[in-house]
Amino acid sequence: MFQKVTLDNNVHILTEDIPHVRSVAVGFFVDVGSRDEDNEVSGVSHFIEHLMFKGTKRRTAKDIAETLDAVGGQLNAFTTKEFTCYYARVLDEYFDLAVDLLSDMFFDSKFELRDIDKERNVILEEIKMYEDAPDELVHDIFAGSMWKSHALGRPIIGTADVIAGISRDKIMDYYHKYYNPAKLTVAVAGNIDHERVISKLRPILEPKQGNPTVRRMITPAPHREVICRSKETEQVHLCIGTPGLKLNDDNIYVFQVTNTILGGGLSSRLFQEIREQRGLVYTVYSYHTSYHDAGLFCVYAGLSKENIDEVMELTLKQVRDIQVNGVNQQELQRAKDQLKGNLLLSLENVNTRMSRLGKSQLYLGKVIPPEEIVALVNKVTADEIQELSRQMLKPENFSLAAIGPWEDCGNLKKILTGLWV
Incomplete structure (x- = not known):
């Protein structure tokens, strides 16, 4: 049974109660991905995904890594061409802990310069690893052959040149533009009651304000190449x-x-x-x-x-x-x-x-x-x-x-x- 609530600040919350399991999965979906980037910041959506794990005002990177590990839970994220997702899976009794951690990362990550520079090197190594995996790389080359010059034809991870040179100011401009409640959907599935989810999330999310941004939907023109x-x-x-x-x-x-x-x-x-x-x-x-x-x-x-x-x-x-x-x-x-x-x-x-x-x-x-x-x-x-x-x-x-x-x-x-x- 699906249920949905939209808060006054346009955050969508969807739930599905599955009473026969002991776990709960919580996902924070941001309506932004690599297709929203221009050439100067190609890969920034994926870069921000990495940086969200580097520390908040209340937690260090180590704290973030240990919070759900300590209770047998899982914490992860992924970036796609049209959205980014941060998610956790925990036993139902630790639902509040998972929500607290995800909301802390989403709204209060610090993006310190030293962490940006450190993670910049991590992503550059990830790009090298990706270049060494031709069975994966060829799919991005194929998308580029069909949609060249369009953002959907570019790799989500970005390019080494852009990642090596992108500044903190550009990262933060992108973050503030897209990481606001008007772009957020929260999905919860597992052994959890809908009203409990809303009572937990509403006081955390509803006070947050942001300016809604409409995606510039430029449909890619296909090429034969x-x-x-x-x-x-x-x-x-x-x-x-x-x-x-x-x-x-x-x-x-x-x-x-x-x-x-x-x-x-x-x-x-x-x-x-x-x-x-x-x-x-x-x-x-x-x-x-x-x-x-x-x-x-x-x-x-x-x-x-x-x-x-x-x-x-x-x-x-x-x-x-x-x-x-x-x-x-x-x-x-x-x-x-x-x-x-x-x-x-x-x-x-x-x-x-x-x-x-x-x-x-x-x-x-x-x-x-x-x-x-x-x-x-x-x-x-x-x-x-x-x-x-x-x-x-x-x-x-x-x-x-x-x-x-x-x-x-x-x-x-x-x-x-x-x-x-």
């Missing part, structure tokens, strides 16, 4: 895809089923055809990412250099087969059951339930019950899949990004581009 990066890796890491759907698109569930059939699991067409039947890869899958006003569909494969042509041909063959011949009822039902199973099993985790509340409020302004989602998935037809695939998965609109051990990237571009003709 091939980008390859030379790196001494054992495998080529390859992403190919096309623009997808925004989160509230009427066809979002049709495309989720389509993605599941194409590359969404061990029984998917790409996994069965490319790995199981031919042994050309260890990893191959597809995914669909949605934002407020745009989306991205991608197929990823990690493969040997000599298998690129064949894997590309097989991938596009499966896309064309869905467009021309559609899908059969057996794989359609299997994909629906897979999506429904993934959804319902994920709801056994209080962190997932909490996250779902917060993200739903940020993106939709409401929470769609699981039963309604299941019904929407069940309504998807083979004809809808075929028609949407024809509209969206046009090879002439595909972009491509690859990282691998080659000398002549220009030749690789020619080979890959030729497969689309």
Whole structure:
């Protein structure tokens, strides 16, 4: 049972009482992410996320680390392209402690210069680590190939040049602009009563005031481009895809089923055809990412250099087969059951339930019950899949990004581009 209260200062509080568990998950969701940054402060959202753990007026960084550890709880955070989340999971008896810690970090972090400089070095090391993980890095390169010059095409972590030079003043300007109640949603899920949540949060949050800021929603214009990066890796890491759907698109569930059939699991067409039947890869899958006003569909494969042509041909063959011949009822039902199973099993985790509340409020302004989602998935037809695939998965609109051990990237571009003709 979901319940929602909006305070006078526009803070949204959503709760879900799950009486059969002993834990509670609390999330502070800030409606700001890397798409809100310009080039001069690229990576600042993620930088602030780090700095929120460095100390408040009442707690040192060590105190923050130990507060929930001491009671067996968890404290963490993550930054996305459109929001940032700080969250805790504790036994229900320590709910007040978790709220006190999160609100202290959110409103009273000190952002001392010495901590900024120290964390600057930490993030620079994180960027180096990320550069050494081509299977992760290639996805950001792919987004950049499709949405170049747009913030959605830039990496969340930022670039070394910007992180090394960004000043405390710029960090604080960004923090004061976005970290205010008008941008805050609090989600709570677990063994907790709604009224207890409100009675605890209202006196902490409602006195806080801030100026609401409206996101400048500039929809990215997709580009068709091939980008390859030379790196001494054992495998080529390859992403190919096309623009997808925004989160509230009427066809979002049709495309989720389509993605599941194409590359969404061990029984998917790409996994069965490319790995199981031919042994050309260890990893191959597809995914669909949605934002407020745009989306991205991608197929990823990690493969040997000599298998690129064949894997590309097989991938596009499966896309064309869905467009021309559609899908059969057996794989359609299997994909629906897979999506429904993934959804319902994920709801056994209080962190997932909490996250779902917060993200739903940020993106939709409401929470769609699981039963309604299941019904929407069940309504998807083979004809809808075929028609949407024809509209969206046009090879002439595909972009491509690859990282691998080659000398002549220009030749690789020619080979890959030729497969689309």
